[in-house]
Every structure is written in C-alpha cells, then in structure tokens.
Amino acid sequence: MSDSNPTPAVKPVIAAGAAKRANASVIGMLLAMFSTVAIVLTIVWLNPEPKAGAYRTEVDVATVAGHAADTAGFLPVAPVLPEGWSANYARWNPPGTDGVAYWDVGYVTADDTFIALRESVTANPTWIAAQAQQAPVTGTRTIDGHDWELRDNPKGERSLVFTSAETTIVLTGAADFKDFDILAAGATALLDEYAATANPTSKESK
The missing domain is CATH 1.20.5 (Single alpha-helices involved in coiled-coils or other helix-helix interfaces)
Incomplete structure (x- = not known):
C-alpha cells in the first residue's frame, strides 16, 4: 500500500x-x-571637453606654400586673413588615382568653424565634385568682383568653387557665408596679385 x-x-x-x-x-x-x-x-x-579653439595651431601657410611651389609648379594661395583666424594644417597632395595634385589648407575661423581650401591647376569635374562632397550646384556668389559657384549640401556643409584659366579653388565647410566671403576674397586677391606680377604690362594697358 x-x-x-x-x-x-x-x-x-x-x-x-x-x-x-x-x-x-x-x-x-x-x-x-x-x-x-x-x-x-x-x-x-x-x-x-576642450573647446574648438584649443585645437588651434600656428601653421605658417605662406612658408609651406613657398616650399610646395617647386613641386606644384605654381605658387599656391596663402591668403592674409583677419585676426582670430588660424590654419591647423597646410600640405601639398601628390596626384591620386584621379590624377589630380592639389594644395590643401584647413582654416579655423574666428568663430571656431572650419573651412578647407583646396587648389589645383589640374582639376577636373570629378575632382571638384568630390571636394564639394557631391553637393549640387545651387547658384552663384559674387565676392569682390569674382563669381564663385555655390554648392549646398543638405547636411549643412557648403562649397564655393572658383575656376579661372590658371587654377581652380574649392572652399568647403560648415561656416557662415561671411567667413566664406573673407577666405574667398583673400584667395582671389592673391590670384589677382600673381597675375599682375606675371603680366605687368596688362595692368598698365588698362
């Protein structure tokens, strides 16, 4: 049981x-x-966390441009900019797979924003589009008598592109237009100066 x-x-x-x-x-x-x-x-x-200004360095862009000139075959632009601006790098980039060699400078504005300046005498549409991050052309911006192509990126960055018979300059960053205007004016002022020096009679004949 x-x-x-x-x-x-x-x-x-x-x-x-x-x-x-x-x-x-x-x-x-x-x-x-x-x-x-x-x-x-x-x-x-x-x-x-450090502020953006803490990353500022004192790169002598004009000196680096002078050293790069022999390799580049032209004198890269090194604009004179207002107090508060600085460059955190300046370098010459040899040709890549696209065959384009270019001058490359990173500028920190007085407002702690960033604009990259890239210049090449062998630029092509593919290279320009890549430097402008494939942003579409949205207009033209005239700065000190020079027309720059405006390319706006929906993510916030924008680019200005200046093309002449001698060179192409692309400015890219998230800075305000006023800062783009300062850098663009400084760059084209140097280009005008270089052109006048290379052709002194052209200025006298006007």
Whole structure:
C-alpha cells in the first residue's frame, strides 16, 4: 500500500559562514563598481571637453606654400586673413588615382568653424565634385568682383568653387557665408596679385 502523504521538499540549508562569505562577495563587488564609477566621474570633471579653439595651431601657410611651389609648379594661395583666424594644417597632395595634385589648407575661423581650401591647376569635374562632397550646384556668389559657384549640401556643409584659366579653388565647410566671403576674397586677391606680377604690362594697358 502506497503512502498517501507526499514527501516534503528538502530545502537546501546554507551554512552561516558560507552565507556570510557570499554576502561579503556581493558587497565587495558593489563597492568596487561604485569606486570605478566615482573615479571615472572625477576624471571627467577634472578634464572637461576642450573647446574648438584649443585645437588651434600656428601653421605658417605662406612658408609651406613657398616650399610646395617647386613641386606644384605654381605658387599656391596663402591668403592674409583677419585676426582670430588660424590654419591647423597646410600640405601639398601628390596626384591620386584621379590624377589630380592639389594644395590643401584647413582654416579655423574666428568663430571656431572650419573651412578647407583646396587648389589645383589640374582639376577636373570629378575632382571638384568630390571636394564639394557631391553637393549640387545651387547658384552663384559674387565676392569682390569674382563669381564663385555655390554648392549646398543638405547636411549643412557648403562649397564655393572658383575656376579661372590658371587654377581652380574649392572652399568647403560648415561656416557662415561671411567667413566664406573673407577666405574667398583673400584667395582671389592673391590670384589677382600673381597675375599682375606675371603680366605687368596688362595692368598698365588698362
């Protein structure tokens, strides 16, 4: 005859010492986690995120342009810009797969925005479109008597493109138009100066 009373379930019993050790491990783990978080927060507090201006460097664009001229075969533009502007790099890029070599300068404006200036005497439509981030042509902007092609990117960046018989300059960045105008005017002023120096009689004949 079977026993009608079910066998009660056996509950495991943890010894007091083992339970104490387990609790100590959990507490230790929590304390270690809180300590790590506190250290990270302290480091972040002591080292706040630097402002854009902290990344400014003093690159002598005119000097680098002079050194690049022999390789480039022309004197790249190094515009004279207002106080508060700076360049964080200036370099000559040899031809890539597209066959286009170009002068490349990164400018930080007085408002801590960025504009890249790229100039080439071997530019082609594919290279221009790539430098302008494939942005569509949306108009023309006249700056100091020179017409620049305007290309607007929906993501916020824009480009100005200036093309002459001698060279092509592409300005690209997220800065305001007033800053683009300053850089564009400085670049074309140098181009006019170079042209007058190369053809001194052309200015006298006008």
